[in-house]
Structure formats: structure tokens, C-alpha cells
Amino acid sequence: MPKRRSAGGMLLAGVLAVLATIVTFAISLTSLQARIASIQQVELRFETTAQELLATVGFAGLIHDFKNCVIRGGAEPAYCDATEARAAEALVLLAELEASATAGGVALEAAPILEMVEAYRSRVPQVRAGHAAGRPAEQIDAAVRWDDEPSARAFSAIIETTSRQINARVEGLYRDTFIQYTLAILVLLCIGGWLLFAIRTESRATRDRESQLTAVFSAVAGGLVAFDAEGRIALTNPAAADMLDLPDQPTPFDWPAHVEITWAEASAAGRTEPPLSTAHAGGRLHEELCHLRLSAPSSRPDRLLRVSAARLDLPGLGLRSVLTMEDVSEQEQQRRRIERVARLDALGQLTGGIAHDFNNHLATILYAVDLAAREVESERGQVLLQSALRTVERGRELTDRLLSFASRHPGTPRAERVEAVFTGLRPLAEAALPATITIEFSQAEPDLKLLCDLGQLENALLNIILNARDAILSSGMGSHLRVHARSITLPAGRIGDRQAGATPGAGESHRYVELSVTDDGPGMTAEVRARATEPFFTTKPLGEGTGLGLAMAYGFARQSRGDLTIYSEEGHGTAVRLILPRADATEDRREEPVPPPDILPAKGESILLAEDDEELRTTMVIMLEDMGYRVEAAANAAAALEIVERGTPIDLALCDVIMPGEMNGMDLAKRLLARDPERPVLLMSGYAGLISGEDAESDLPILRKPCMPAELSRALRAALGD
Structure with a gap:
């Protein structure tokens, strides 16, 4: 009996110790997590504000406007007004930056930044007075010239140092979290060992104490x-x-x-x-x-x-x-998005500044050649001068592309017929491909028109085609490309953050033209696919690629109020999609928003969904159930076939073409039709109809992924005979 009372006391003390430990560490960890989340928000706000401030003060902002104020302020005083406006905007951003740094627990040394902004703003009245007095630009420039290089270096160093200090605070909090987390585990393990020792002393208490241990370890986040x-x-x-x-x-x-x-x-x-x-x-x-x-x-x-x-x-x-x-998958994705935006913005500023200065040099050469042409009378001299003019024109085309990539030059958007685009692109693409690779062009409907700059579109499509060619040749896998155009409708806000025009109202949609380049090559890994549009990222050997092809195509799509997406599965090919606004049938402008298409409801049918991507499968199940269907979902073809073989009633099978395992979606479709030829089968694929072999001759309907709910509902009703 005394032993039993002793064991019971040990058990009670152990339970109380466990509960006290869990509560103590839970409160501590919750507090740390809240502090980490707060500092991370501050860090994100600081980085975003710093990038905005860099853009406002940089060579495409305040400095650019001030230089133009000095050079052209007499004839175009708007540059002087813009300088003062940029300076005021920079001061507001600087105050926000200081507030973010303070919230992050560090002090921002803002004096060099403030000195730079005030130096330019304070010189604007002097520039205006010089222009009003009729002084030449060179004299005004000499009077107001200011060496901003030390401040610019200090500016960058301050931002980097402050950002590093805030980041160090986050890392310190993570270290504290890990230490407390480890301590909690060790304490709980110790208590658990002690409880196990006590539990062995009494058989009746064993089950209760094991459940206590399970609760302890389950409570660990x-x-x-x-x-x-x-x-x-x-x-x-x-x-x-x-x-x-x-x-x-x-x-x-x-x-x-x-x-x-x-x-x-x-x-x-x-x-x-x-x-x-x-x-x-x-x-x-x-x-x-x-x-x-x-x-x-x-x-x-x-x-x-x-x-x-x-x-x-x-x-x-x-x-x-x-x-x-x-x-930390979602946190890492968010961090990489922030880093990518920062890299693209910095590269855009650098590219824009280089192109801007190079254009000035080209303009000087152009004017000098034009003046020289009036003086030179010999035929040979005229030939040489005309050659120089053509070279200048090619240089202007190059800087136009650089400025387009830097989002500083939108090109000349015009309404272009897809058929005409393909006609012009075909000979360029065929000349660039070896005889071992074939290419075909197709469009889902006639008279499709899109709104964009034709030269930039041809350059983007050709870059995508050349990337596919190089992937096929380097891997030895694949032999066919397909360029396909179709019309798609997306709801308001789907590409809203990249729209530079009027935003459609609630309940409206925009129609787009999707140009897809699909290959049957080696495909991409998930890591390569995530970085494919980053500037200078390439999987080619050193010296064989710049890594700018897809980056410039992505920049062109964004500048054209569209998007670029990549669908690829390793070993099964790649589809790169350019999504561009549809043009009005009669004018060089974008189509007006249209009402969204209706979603056709179900009539109580049951659908078998075979899709290997877990997130997509979960989303589609919810969407199909919202339409009124009963859904049986499977992660692969074998699981889908098992559902049918055990007698589950199915009215229609909706199958992805590319799935892991011995059977793909096409194989599954054939097995299902062999069992019940009257049951409809609808296939889904991320590729633009690029199916080879006997499967290419199949008359089964294939739905392009991704598709909008209304399009999916219509395809389902059509397959079910409505």
C-alpha cells in the first residue's frame, strides 16, 4: 500500500510538472513568435520603402529630372517641377524608412540621404534663375554641380547596414526560439523519462501515464x-x-x-x-x-x-x-518573391540608366552624321555616312529593347492579327531550327487580334522557341514544337496588379489571347521552373547563354498588361504561355471588359477526378462540388481505376494526362472506355495539345489547364451530352 501511494504521488507530481512546463514554454514561444512576426513585417516594410526611395532618388528619378532641369529647364520647366516633386516624395519615403528602422529597434543614419535630397531640391531655384537670365546650360551646370557620389555610396551603405541590423534581430529571435524549443523538448523528455519510471511501478497506472506522454509530445509545435x-x-x-x-x-x-x-x-x-x-x-x-x-x-x-x-x-x-x-515553404516563397522584385528593380534601374545615356550618345552621332552629309559631296562619302546612319538606327532598336525590359519604354502597341504574326514568325523560327526539330503553328479560332508591340512580340516568341530548341538539343529528348493561339477570359483582378489602364468593374472580365509555345523536350525541375524568368539565370554552359531570353519575354508581357506563365513537368516537356490583351476588332485599342461567362450547374452527376497534384486536386474537388457534382478523387490512374472496379457509380471521368505510375491519363481513359464505352471521359493537360504517337489520333476531348470554372463547366456539360 505505501508503494501505491508513493507511485500515485509521483504520477501526480509528474503530471503537474508536465502541465506547468507546457504552459510556461507555450506562453514564452507564443510571445517570441509574435515578436518575430512583428519584426518580419517591419523588415518587409523597410525593404519595400528602401526600394521605392532608391527608385525615387536614383538615376531614373530625382537625379534624372534634375539633370534635365539643368539642360532643358528653360524650354521644358516641367523637369524642374518634377525635381521638386520627387524631392518631396523622397522626404516622405525617408520619414517612413526612419519609422520602419525605429520599429525594428535600430537607428537609421539619414543625414547623407537627406543631404542628397536637399542638395538637389535647393539648387532648383538657382537653375530656374539661370534659365530666366538666359544663361547657357553649361554655365548653369557649372554653378549648381554637386558631387553626389559620396552621399550615394553612404546611401547604399546605410540601407544595407540598417537592413542587416533588422535581419540580425530576426535571426536573434529565431535563435532564442530554437533554444527555448530545444529546452522545452529536453525538459519534456526528462519529465517523460521520469514518468515512464513511475509508470513501471504500477500496472494499473500504465495506460494513463502513456496517454499523458502522448499529450505532451503532441503539444510540441x-x-x-x-x-x-x-x-x-x-x-x-x-x-x-x-x-x-x-x-x-x-x-x-x-x-x-x-x-x-x-x-x-x-x-x-x-x-x-x-x-x-x-x-x-x-x-x-x-x-x-x-x-x-x-x-x-x-x-x-x-x-x-x-x-x-x-x-x-x-x-x-x-x-x-x-x-x-x-x-517554411510559404515563408521562403514570400522571401524569394521579395528578393526577386528587388533584383529586377535594381537591374531595371541599371539597364534604364545605361540605355538613357547611350541614347544621348546616339543622338549626338545622328546629328553629327546628318550635318556631315550636307557637307560631303563625294559618292563614297555619302555611302559611308548612310552606313553610319543605319548603324545608329540599329543602336536605337537595341536601346528600345533595353528600355522595354527596364519598364521605361512601353513600345508601340497596335492591334495585330495572330495569323499575320504567325506568318511573319514562321520563316524566322524554321530557319533557327535544325532539320531534326519540327514546328507547327495553329490557332483555336480565326481573326484573333491582340494588342502589343509587334517587334517585341516576335522577339519574345523567338526567344522562347530558341530556349525550347536548346533544351531539346542538349538533352537529346524531343523533336517537335507547337505554337498555338487561343482566346481566354479572366475575371477582373486576375492580372489586375499588372494592368496600366482602367480597371474593370465588379462582375466584369477581360478577354486575352494566349500564345503558347509547347515542346516535347526534357521539361524543367521545380527549382529551374521557379527561377526561369530571372535575369541572367541559365542552365546552359558558360558562354552559351545570357539568361535574358525568358526574362525579356516576361518583362514584355508585364509591360503589355499581360502575363507569362510556365507549365512543365520533368521528363514530359514544357509549355510557355504569353497572355496578352485582346484588341478591339476595329481600332488599335484594347477590348472593353465583358460580362463573365456563366457557370453551368450540375444535375446531380458523379465525377471521377484523377489528378496527381495534391493542391490542384483539393481545389478542383471544392470547385466541382460547388457546381453541384458528387466527386470521387484519386491521386493517380491506379487509384482511379480501383474506385471504378469496386462499383462506385461514376457518370464522367475527368483525368489529367500526365500522371506518375505505370498508367498515365490516356491509358486510364482507354481502360475506362473498355469497361463502359458509354461513360464519357474528359482529359486535362497543361500542354497545348502536344500528344504524340497513337494518342494523337484519339478523338477524346482534351481540356487545357489551367482553365476558368466557366470553361470547365461547359466542357463537362458538353461531355455529358447537354
């Missing part, structure tokens, strides 16, 4: 995996089991073969051992960025993790190390 001395998994919490898609099995067990954790690019430098080897050996990892890839039988998408590992010195527990994992 993020994934937790503990390894024993042999490197086997000795302990997991529910978050880790779900994250790694672990089967329900007794511990300890070996690391499952379908789970692969590898270094991400940011953490891979100088590392020779994979993350798991370090964790098994009891090595230390601190919030390292890693890739998580789950192979069959799991169908979950790849994720990004922050992985930490530490050695455990807890005698009696048999645990060597603990691995903690936090899913």
Missing part, C-alpha cells in the same frame, strides 16, 4: 524526431508523422525509404554529408534550410523545411539526438 544510438527513429510526434507521411508502426524503426531530406541551395555550400547523417551522428544543425521530398507511395508535393538537430545526453533514455522540423 513542429515536427519532432528522436533517434536512438543506432540511428533508428525512436520517437516521433504527430506533426512529424504527418509531415513525413510515416506509417503507423511500433518504434524503433529505420528511416523510411520514401522520405528524402537534402540541403537546399542556401545551406549546401561546403557540406559533404546529408542532413540526416549529421543528425544520426549527434551533430548540431541550426535552422538549416532543407528540401523534403516524398516519393511513392506518398503523393504530397515537395516542401521546404527549417531543420535543427542537437545531441541528447540523457542516460537511461537510449536517445542520441533529436531532429526538429518546421515547414
